[in-house]
Every structure is written in structure tokens, then in C-alpha cells.
Amino acid sequence: MPLLEAAGVSKVFGKLTALDGAALTVGDREFHGLIGPNGSGKSTLMKCLAGALVPTRGKVTFINTDVTSLTPPERARAGMSLKFQITAVLPTLTLYDNILLALQARSSLLDLAFSRTRGRLHEEVMTMLLQFRLADRAFDAAATLSHGQQQWLEIAMALACRPRLLLLDEPTGGMSLEERRVTGELLQPIKQHCSLVIVEHDLDFIRDICDRLTVLDQGKVLASGTVAEIQANRSVQEIYLRRA
Amino acid sequence: MSSTGTGIQPPPRVIEAARSLPLASAFAGRTKVLPILELALLIAASIAPLVLRDYITVYATRVLILCLFALSFDLVWGYAGILSLGQSLFFGMAGYGVALLSRDFGVGSIFAVLPAGALIGFVAALLLAGFLLLGRHPSSVVFVSLGTMTGAYAADRLARGSHYLGGQNGIPSIQPMTIGSHELSEGPGFYYLVLAILVLIYLLSRFLLRSQFGLALAGLRENEQRIAFFGYKVQHLKAIIFAISGAIAGTSGSLYAFHEGFVWPNMLGVVMSTQVVLYVLFGGSGTLIGAVVGTAIVEGLSFWLSDNYRDIWPIILGVLLLLVILFRPLGLISLVLGERERVGRFGPSLKEKRNAAP
Numbered sequence: 001m002p003l004l005e006a007a008g009v010s011k012v013f014g015k016l017t018a019l020d021g022a023a024l025t026v027g028d029r030e031f032h033g034l035i036g037p038n039g040s041g042k043s044t045l046m047k048c049l050a051g052a053l054v055p056t057r058g059k060v061t062f063i064n065t066d067v068t069s070l071t072p073p074e075r076a077r078a079g080m081s082l083k084f085q086i087t088a089v090l091p092t093l094t095l096y097d098n099i100l101l102a103l104q105a106r107s108s109l110l111d112l113a114f115s116r117t118r119g120r121l122h123e124e125v126m127t128m129l130l131q132f133r134l135a136d137r138a139f140d141a142a143a144t145l146s147h148g149q150q151q152w153l154e155i156a157m158a159l160a161c162r163p164r165l166l167l168l169d170e171p172t173g174g175m176s177l178e179e180r181r182v183t184g185e186l187l188q189p190i191k192q193h194c195s196l197v198i199v200e201h202d203l204d205f206i207r208d209i210c211d212r213l214t215v216l217d218q219g220k221v222l223a224s225g226t227v228a229e230i231q232a233n234r235s236v237q238e239i240y241l242r243r244a
Numbered sequence: 245m246s247s248t249g250t251g252i253q254p255p256p257r258v259i260e261a262a263r264s265l266p267l268a269s270a271f272a273g274r275t276k277v278l279p280i281l282e283l284a285l286l287i288a289a290s291i292a293p294l295v296l297r298d299y300i301t302v303y304a305t306r307v308l309i310l311c312l313f314a315l316s317f318d319l320v321w322g323y324a325g326i327l328s329l330g331q332s333l334f335f336g337m338a339g340y341g342v343a344l345l346s347r348d349f350g351v352g353s354i355f356a357v358l359p360a361g362a363l364i365g366f367v368a369a370l371l372l373a374g375f376l377l378l379g380r381h382p383s384s385v386v387f388v389s390l391g392t393m394t395g396a397y398a399a400d401r402l403a404r405g406s407h408y409l410g411g412q413n414g415i416p417s418i419q420p421m422t423i424g425s426h427e428l429s430e431g432p433g434f435y436y437l438v439l440a441i442l443v444l445i446y447l448l449s450r451f452l453l454r455s456q457f458g459l460a461l462a463g464l465r466e467n468e469q470r471i472a473f474f475g476y477k478v479q480h481l482k483a484i485i486f487a488i489s490g491a492i493a494g495t496s497g498s499l500y501a502f503h504e505g506f507v508w509p510n511m512l513g514v515v516m517s518t519q520v521v522l523y524v525l526f527g528g529s530g531t532l533i534g535a536v537v538g539t540a541i542v543e544g545l546s547f548w549l550s551d552n553y554r555d556i557w558p559i560i561l562g563v564l565l566l567l568v569i570l571f572r573p574l575g576l577i578s579l580v581l582g583e584r585e586r587v588g589r590f591g592p593s594l595k596e597k598r599n600a601a602p
Contacts, residue, residue: 071381
């Protein structure tokens with residue numbers, strides 16, 4: 001049984017059909033890349049998966065539950081987590097507080113009001129910051145980080161919610177080569193417990209970390225399969241050649 | 245799900261490193277302007293009646309009551325990003341409520357009327373939150389501010405038209421509030437009572453806002469959509485803080501009713517609501533102390549100006565307000581309080597860390 005299954009997902013904005021019956025299946029602990037030319041509907045599909053958009057038609061099933069019309073907090077509580085395309089760290093809060101905010105999301109309101117969980121969560125916060133190479137900046141405001149570091153902080157925050165599925169929309173956008181390499185390294189260990197759907201323009205990056213790929217073109221699925229299968233696929237080569 | 249483990253299994257050396265990090269670094273370089281300012285203001289407020297003439301003490305009592313009212317607005321706007329233009333609704337409803345208790349039932353004991361005022365404010369805010377905030381999807385700032393403003397306007401008009409509520413004139417000559425057999429009339433006694441309540445509510449709010457709940461509110465104010473994706477029920481958070489703020493506005497409104505000895509429809513209306521917005525913007529929102537400072541300065545200035553520049557004082561005051569809002573958008577308090585301290589930190593205290601250590 002797959003962890004996530006999207007079937008026949010369409011999204012229409014006025015006259016524009018951004019997604020036209022797209023399908024996606026992600027297994028447990030699978031890293032799945034979503035690729036395609038600009039405007040092919042990758043981000044729209046991600047938003048439909050995360051609950052930021054409600055699909056016009058189609059169905060999204062997550063851990064055997066129909067989540068198509070659930071709100072983002074409900075999906076988050078079911079085990080889904082999203083890193084936005086535009087970095088959305090909370091700039092005036094410290095890095096430490098950014099992570100704590102994500103970690104404590106499921107504490108009860110009483111626990112929050114009396115700060116009953118922050119002592120217990122301290123070690124987890126510091127562990128996350130160390131893993132993402134941000135521990136030495138723990139008590140600086142998030143706004144003072146470089147763009148690449150903000151992306152890492154966002155990934156750390158998305159992982160702090162302890163998701164079963166992490167949705168990453170362009171995690172390496174605006175990063176240097178070295179930062180991309182490190183990002184790949186940082187993502188590897190999460191495979192032990194978490195599946196990943198990743199939208200990315202950097203094909204080298206996606207080839208290195210993904211198990212399977214789905215190619216979107218004009219809102220439709222063009223091909224889906226292992227990395228080797230996709231690389232050998234004629235029509236995929238064509239759309240990328242056409243673009244190049 | 246285990247309560248420790250992030251779900252990720254980091255290598256043991258990472259965990260070791262996390263444990264051995266110098267915890268004191270979390271507290272290094274912390275400036276402490278805020279506690280000093282708070283203490284200085286408390287001392288000044290405590291000795292004020294001893295040095296001021298009686299009629300000024302009466303005026304100062306009114307200002308302290310308005311400070312409490314301003315706190316209620318700072319909680320919703322400065323901390324949760326809810327632009328409530330209907331705070332007067334809770335202030336005025338509680339005022340009318342206790343006035344009716346006094347007129348129709350002869351109830352004036354402080355132990356009955358203050359809780360009643362807080363309860364009226366709390367319930368009214370919760371009901372309004374049910375309409376404006378508790379939808380399945382988050383409501384926009386404009387929707388909420390227009391909704392609350394409409395509420396205040398409607399209440400004002402209803403009170404003016406109601407014979408039972410005294411119409412345009414409101415409810416005059418409310419009997420004084422009592423503590424046991426002692427009657428509290430305006431003067432130093434009433435002043436210190438209000439000061440004590442203000443300090444108590446200030447400290448309770450401060451405790452709540454520096455807690456993990458306060459961190460959730462900070463997230464709400466900064467990026468509501470982002471924290472919804474963490475799993476926070478943002479509408480619930482907003483409704484709770486809105487209701488708490490309603491209770492505070494209600495407490496303030498009932499004190500106001502007994503201090504002035506009458507209530508009238510303006511207490512419910514939009515002008516009262518916008519006045520409190522000005523206090524908080526002037527002083528600096530999202531700091532608690534800014535609300536108190538803003539109220540004290542605006543009211544103090546209008547008192548002094550109206551004495552000395554009888555004809556043009558509203559113009560001078562208006563220009564001053566405008567200048568502050570243009571050149572210090574974070575309020576007067578930002579002159580002494582840095583960004584870091586204004587936002588604050590929410591990490592654990594050293595004691596909590598020690599208790600959590602294995």
C-alpha cells in the first residue's frame with residue numbers, strides 16, 4: 001500500500017487548466033522527484049498535496065485516508081509537512097525559537113500556556129540545529145541567515161514536525177553548488193523514517209537523491225518510473241531538448 | 245510516538261555534541277531595558293498619589309483604567325495580529341452590565357461586579373470570535389476588523405435607542421463600588437485598587453506571552469499560514485486570545501463605570517475603539533509596556549495641552565500622533581527597547597534545562 005496516492009487531480013484557475021488529471025504514487029520511505037518544464041504544474045500539484053490548494057477534481061489519499069478536502073493543520077497532524085518554495089522562516093524569531101515553534105505544534109494548549117514541554121524539547125531543538133549545521137547561530141534572528149541557511153532552517157522546521165511525508169518545493173533554489181551538495185547530504189538520513197516528494201529544477205541534484213521520478217508537462221503526467229527508466233524515456237528527452 | 249527522538253536518528257556523536265553545548269550562550273548579551281523600565285514605571289505610579297493633587301489623582305485613575313483597556317488591544321493586535329476595532333464593545337457591554345447590576349439589583353460588591361464585568365467581556369468576545377474567527381479557513385484581517393467595528397457601531401446605536409439602557413443619556417448615578425462595608429469613591433483608594441489590578445493583569449499577560457503559547461502567538465503574528473502547516477489550529481489560538489482580551493476589556497469597562505459613576509453609549513462606540521488603537525500604536529504594539537506608556541502619554545498630554553492651549557490642543561496632539569506613527573512606526577517604546585528584546589526569546593530557562601537533562 002503506497003503512503004501517498006493522488007489520482008486524477010485537476011486544478012483549474014478561471015480559464016487556465018494548471019493540472020489536468022495528474023497522478024502520483026509515493027511509497028513508504030521513497031524519495032520521489034517531480035520534474036518538468038516551467039508552468040508544467042509541479043508547484044500546483046505540491047500545493048494540492050499539502051492542502052494549500054483544493055483540487056477542482058481528483059482525490060488525494062494519505063496513509064489510507066482521503067485527505068483531499070482536509071485543511072493544512074489537519075494534514076500536518078496526519079503526518080504531512082511542507083517546505084514552501086519561498087522561504088518562510090519567521091524572521092524576527094531566533095533559530096532556536098523557529099525550531100521550537102515547529103516541535104511544539106502538537107503540545108496541548110495547557111502545556112503551551114505553562115511552558116511544560118520546552119525543557120523536554122530543548123535537546124531535540126539543539127540536535128536539529130546541529131544536524132543542519134546551524135547550532136552556532138542558534139540565538140540569532142532567522143533574518144540574519146544567508147539564503148541557503150534559511151532554506152536549511154526551513155527543512156529543519158519541516159522535519160521537526162516529525163512527518164511521514166515531507167514535501168519540498170525547490171529546496172536548492174538560489175543555492176551555490178557547495179550548498180546544493182550539502183543539502184543532498186542533509187536529506188539522506190531522513191530516509192530512515194520519512195518519504196519525500198521534491199520539486200526541483202536541478203536535474204543532477206534530483207538524480208542523485210531520488211528513487212523515482214514523475215515528469216509533468218502541461219498539467220499532465222508524461223512519464224513516471226525509476227530514475228534510469230525516465231532517463232531512457234524518449235518523450236522526456238524530447239521536452240527537455242525542446243526546452244534546451 | 246516517543247516524546248524525545250525527532251524521528252530522525254542522528255549519529256550518537258551529534259547527540260553528545262548537543263548535550264555539551266554551552267547553555268549559558270543562550271543568555272549571554274541579553275540586554276535588560278524592559279525590567280528596568282517596568283520597575284521604574286511601577287515606582288512612579290506607586291508614589292504618584294502622594295505627590296499629586298487630588299483632582300489629578302482622579303484623572304490618573306481614569307488613565308490607569310484606560311491602560312488596562314489598552315493592554316486588551318495590545319494582546320490581540322500586537323501579539324496575535326487580530327485588528328480588532330471593536331474592543332469598546334467588550335468595554336462598554338461590561339460597563340453597562342455592571343451598571344444594570346447596580347441599578348436594578350443593588351449589587352455593588354467588588355467581588356461580584358469585577359468578575360461579572362470580566363465574564364461579560366469574555367463571553368461577548370467568544371461569541372463574536374465564533375462568527376468572525378472560527379471558520380474552517382482563516383478569515384482575513386480586513387474581514388475581522390470590519391466585523392468588530394460593525395459590532396461596536398451597532399451596539400452604540402442600540403444603546404442610544406434603548407429606553408431600558410437610558411438612551412442617549414446612558415445610566416447615571418451608579419452607586420459606589422463596595423469592599424465589605426467600605427464604599428470606594430474616587431481618590432487615592434480607588435487609584436491603588438486600579439493600580440493593583442493593572443499590575444496583576446499585566447504580570448499574568450506577561451507570563452502567558454513569554455510562555456510557549458506566546459511563541460505560538462508570535463508565529464501567528466509573523467506568518468499565520470506557515471504555522472498552520474506545522475499543525476497549529478490558528479483559528480482556535482486566535483479565538484482564545486480574543487476572548488482573554490475581551491475579559492480584560494470587560495474588567496476595565498466595569499472599573500470605568502464605577503469610577504465615573506455613570507455609563508453612556510460612547511463607551512460602546514467606534515470612537516472609543518479607535519482611541520485605544522491610537523494609544524497602542526503611539527506607545528508601541530507587541531510590548532505590553534508600550535500600551536501602558538502610550539495611554540499614559542496621550543492622556544497626560546491631552547490633559548496638559550487642554551489646560552495650556554485651550555483652543556488648538558487637539559491639533560497639536562493630532563500632529564504629535566502623526567509624527568510618531570510616521571517616524572517611529574514601532575511606537576515611542578522603540579526609542580529605548582531594541583528589536584531583539586521586543587520580540588523576546590522563548591527557549592527554556594536554565595532551571596528547566598537542568599531538570600530536563602538526563
